[in-house]
Amino acid sequence: MTPTSLIGGHVSVAGGLATGGLAYMAEIGAEMIQVFVTNPRAWALTAGKPDQDAALAESGVDTFVHVPYLANFGSPNPETLAGSVALVRYTLRRGVEIGAKGVVVHTGSAVTQPRDDALRQLREHLLPLLDEIPDNGPDLLLEPMAGQGAMLCATVQDLEPYLAALDWHPRAGICLDTCHAFSAGHDLVAEGGVKETFDALHEIAPGRLKLIHANDSKDACGSKKDRHENIGAGQIGAQPFADLMRHPAVAGVPICIETPGKADKHREDIETLKKLRDVHV
16 A cells, blocks of 8 residues: 655744644644744754653654755855854754654755865765764755755756765755756656656655655746745646655655745645545545
């Protein structure tokens, strides 16, 4: 029997990781959640609240944590690099404390330096963090970007040199964002486009797909723009999401929305994805 993918979303944790996060989860009908454990647009490393951490860990909910957006292991700026190491080490530790399944980090940009230099830097600074993950800790999930600027990883094919720079570390997983992949040039709308994309991913990195960010795109395929849209309301449309849920590489992989709007919109998106999933069970 094919494992079923849990469908959920990135949730607000106003009121506490467990109190707020689980309440929002219930409000939108999510089956799994993704959270931030600190300000997503700052370098601050805030302490957790042990009671909230324990409550979330004991809830049994499949939880993923997103590293703040500032982290970039390809940056030529020494302060950014040091801050990125601190952010990822902190988020992995917090992931252990809340019982998270995975910690998602953007794959970063070389900014102004040569790509090869950025990949060597990635190896030097991220590989030790992967080695530090305890047996009961979350995998670090690499999220390719939409391809804007000097991004180190946008297409599925870009994952091969990226993972090679990390010695194909067993704790390095993948989080694939549908909006990013579409904007990077994977035509998920074309006939066979979803199959081609996920076949390629499975060939390059079998078994490493641990999370999907399900987001429609405001912009066209290949636009290299990272602008999320609600499911079925963008350039991707609903059908490719049904197609991806039927792909063997996605079997049992959690699917998480990061779409615009508030709880009502998020509930609609999750209901749409559940219908697309359940009609094919």
